[in-house]
Amino acid sequence: MPTYHYRCKNCGHDFTRMQSFSDAPITVCPQCGESQVHKVYSVGGITFRGSGFYRTDKNS
Structure with missing residues (x-):
């Protein structure tokens, strides 16, 4: 079940x-x-998967 955040104005x-x-x-x-x-x-978290996202990745 999802959790929701609320705030009273x-x-x-x-x-x-x-x-x-x-x-x-x-x-x-x-x-x-x-x-x-x-x-x-x-905003939810971001996950980078695969290659090409970092400076140390080699362009093949």
Whole structure:
């Protein structure tokens, strides 16, 4: 199950929840009770595989 990061615009509370893809997004802050919550998106990791990505690779 994916983990989602949320932040409340009202109080600034950050929290994460494990949710299924079919679950509705969380809209109410568990700390202040306001409906000012939004998902926080971040960049995933990058993996370079194969040759040609580094200076030390030889061009064959």
